[in-house]
Amino acid sequence: MLRDARDYQIGFLTLFLLIGTLLRDWTLRPEMVATAVVTCIGTQVLLSLAQNKWLRYQRPDPLESAPESLAPVYLNWRSPLISALGLSLLLRADHLSTMALASSLAIASKFFLKSPDKHFFNPANFGIIAVLLLTHDAWVSPGQWGEDLWYGLIFLGAGGLVLKRVGRWDTTVAFLSSYILLEALRNLYLGWTWDVLAHRLMSGSLLLFALFMVTDPRSIPNARPARLLWAGAIALLTFILRNYFYQPDAVFWALFMLSPSTLLLDRLWSARRFEWWVSPQQASALLDG
Amino acid sequence: MNYLRSIFWGLLVAALCLGFAPSAWAFCGFYVAKADTSLYNQASQVIIARNGDRTVLTMANDYQGEVADFAMVVPVPTVLQEEQVHVGDPAIVEHLDAFSAPRLVEYFDPDPCTPVAQYAPLPSNLALSGRAEAEVLAEDALGVTVESSFTVGEYDIVILSARESDGLETWLRQNDYQIPAGASELLRPYIRQGMKFFVAKVNLEEFDRGGFQALRPLQMAYESPRFMLPIRLGMINAQAAQDLVVYLITPDGQAELTNYRTVNVPSNAEIPLFVKEEFSDFYKAMFQTAYEREGRNVAFLEYAWNLAGCDPCAAEPLTPEELRQAGVFWLTQVNTGFRPAPTSNALSNAFVTRLHVRYTRDQFPEDLAFQATSNQQFFQGRYVLRHPYTGEMNCSAGEDYQRSLPERFEQEAQTLANLTGWDISDIRTKLPATVANPIPWWRRLWR
Structure with missing residues (x-):
């Protein structure tokens, strides 16, 4: 391993x-x-x-x-x-x-x-x-990934594996579920058939973003409640930028605009900062303490 | 005197009548027949010239039915006034099509006994055409507002906004538009997104007075952050897959789809000589094969090039005047007093992207959304015919050359079979004789 x-x-x-x-x-x-x-x-x-x-x-x-x-x-x-x-x-x-x-x-x-x-x-x-x-x-090029389900699965599987190891899967879930919910509500309101929603979500770059970018443990809020709130806010902003300002790269703008709020959220919810690896001394200190 | 002979690469070609369905070229809205003629959309051509939020949309179709029956409904992002709508020249669309069509190129092998060469390309050709539609009226009880109403060229045009799709459907029926069943459900999402409806039909008096043979393209100019093309409505009265060729003209580079994958159409393949006689069949078969292979849910890039040039040119490049007519409004007039027409300089900030989309309801649930990029990569659909050298060859290189031909022909045959799905054994029967059989020198003397 x-x-x-x-x-x-x-x-x-x-x-x-x-x-x-x-x-x-x-x-x-x-x-x-x-x-x-x-x-x-x-x-x-x-x-x-x-x-x-x-x-x-x-x-x-x-x-x-x-x-x-x-x-x-x-x-x-x-x-x-x-x-x-x-x-x-x-x-x-x-x-x-x-x-x-x-x-x-x-x-x-x-x-x-x-x-x-x-x-x-x-x-x-x-x-x-x-x-x-x-x-x-x-x-x-958000369209270049295509929408093949198969692709989505590979992404999900692979991403899940990575995230499990990293321990920040909660942002992915919070982001994706908020975003899907918002898009679903809009779809319902507009009266599109559900395959329109599926097509909008079956985007490789969206998944790539959700699995590998919005989860970057070093730059996102440290505490879980803060992360959930933060991911939800990114989903909302993405939704607005995409549907009302017609920005094809909405997710990236949303993350960029909301990134500085990490500082504030970390202040509100303090939690230990993520480290990629824990030294044996730290680990035993944690266990003992 | 065979040393005088070197190479020439001729170039020919054929254009491509994209030959999809000769019956009815259609459009991204739906046709509304006023009689019970069963019409369906099979294909259409759209030019979108866009810089910033400014957009000029040209819709061309090859409507084949009774002119009196023609009508069209297209969702548009803003209310359009009379001066924002224009009737274009079908020749412009044809020219742009010819210019960007996939092309067949011919090369002639040099005498293997006389190395080296040069070339001279010749032009080619192609085909297509287009037009559009309209009508007028109003009622407020239905929640339908006639935002504007005018006649442009041979079209009567109404711009509608609506609060409810049922009201809009009723309004259209009351005003003699025969709406396909199920239209209401499809109109609703557009209404709720705040879009307006561009409704056009033919003004018969104007049409007769103009002496037109066919309906001309409709153009509209507007400003909107939305860079999209509605295709959902167009699927309502189409049974089969529809073909849409979109020419996106943007200032900095290729434009691309943001919600579907774009794939380059197979290109630069060397194929057997007999394809020259059946290029149109070849292209149709090849396109269909690629379409199936990619899962029927992608758009194909057929051409991407700066409008300042082409290589080889399938048709003469469009002049600045033609581009203006195609909706390219941002070309700067570089010429000062003395210099004649601005040519390459002025045109260097216009880039055309030709996308060919074959769509069906199940594979293309969403309207097409685009974005402009600064991608300067050139691309063209190009198929190569290589004529073997048939003159006299008296050298060992010549013998090697002749021995290499059968393998080359076989390779070309396999490429062709792979691209088109045609039966390889049928293809083989059409290949040139592989036996080295040079033409006797005297035949060339007294031909």
Whole structure:
């Protein structure tokens, strides 16, 4: 078994990318994926090094007299890789530079847009919205996933597995159920047949969002009640943006707009912050305590 | 003097009469027959030129019934006034169709004994046509409001808003429109979304006075954040799958569907020479095969290109004037005093995306929604015929070349069978003789 839940995420996102490239004639370009991966990881490395330096400069540790080169630098490659895969799956652009910009902004957002100990934008989401706003060259192709039920099942199964390991399945459930409820009510009011609703929901990008983006445990509220409320609010905003402002990429805008509220929600409901792994000492402390 | 001969790639072609159903090209609303003629929509062509929220919609159809019976109801996002509606020139739609139609390209193999070459493309052609419809009246008791009412060209047009679908249905019946059964249920969602109804029928006096052979395309200009095309109403009186070709013209790049998957139509396939004689059958069979293969629920991209150029060109590119008539309102006039017509510069900010949608009620529950993107990738449906070299060959390369032909023909046959679902053995009987059988040199001398 893989030790880090992110390894599962990486595996699944890669699988989706391969399926997309092999089975669907997407406009997926290998050089785009490469650009995203290299830029994301590169930005992470650069900013981590810079941050280390800065921290040391700010708070020189008297005990740590070892030369810098010997100081252990933990290279976090998993998170930027996940962001890169997410961007590759969701974002389309005509120029490589746009993808590079999205990738670097995505990662940079983790370093610069944060409360003392927590970044509150999902990096891939931030990257997507940033280039939609800043450039004239980016778009999201919500239709390109098609609606095959089979696809939905793979997504659900895969996502469920990942989420179970991560322990944030509640946001997915809260988001999807609120969103389905809202769309169902609208469908009822308008008088469309139910296959219209099914078609609206059978969207690969919606599921991808619900399973992999809105669940990112590092950037969403820590306490469960806060998460449920937060996910419900995103569903509502998505619903409004999609149906009344005709935004095809409504989910991404909704998450982006509501992300900062994480800070407020964390203040209202305090809970321990999520860590990808728990050290043995912490674990035993938790068990003992 | 065979060294003088090198290659020429001719190019020909055929256009494609997309030949789907010659009977009735229809539209995204539904036809309403005033007599009991049974009409159904089989196919239609729509041009949507859009920049920002500004939209010009051109609806063309090849209505085959009695002109007096023609009527059409289309949901529109805003109330339209007389000057927002226009009757277009069917030639523009035909030209755009010809320009973007899937094409057959012919190449001639060079003499294998004389390496290298160049080429000169020739134009091709294609086919289609279009038009539209209308009528006027009002009653408020039914909750129906006539927002505006006018005559444009050979059409009488009414823009209606309604509170209830029953009232709208009643109003239409009272005013002599024969509504297909079940229309009311389909009208309701549009009413509740606050959409208006564009109702058109033919003004016979105007039609006769104009001496038109057929109904011309209707165009409407409006501003709305909604970039969509209603297709649900059109399914109401259509039994079979319907074909819709949408030309989306946007400034920055391809436009795409946001609620259905888009698949590139199979392209760049090398197929046997005999297909030249039956290209129309080939395309229909190939399209049908691809449609089935993809699950009947996708749209096909047939062409995506900047309107400034084409390669090879199936028809002359549209002039700025033609584009204006097609609804492209944002072309900037780059020419200053001296320079004549703005050509490529001015046109570089118009990109056409041709989507071919074959839809049925069960596979396409929702109306089509689009978005403009900056995707500059070019695409065209293009099928290649390669004529083998038939001149005299006196070199070992020539012998190798001839030995390679049977395998190539077989490959082409298999490609064709795979694309169209045609029987491979039938195809094989139509292949050129694979025996090396060069034409005697004297036949070329005294032909």
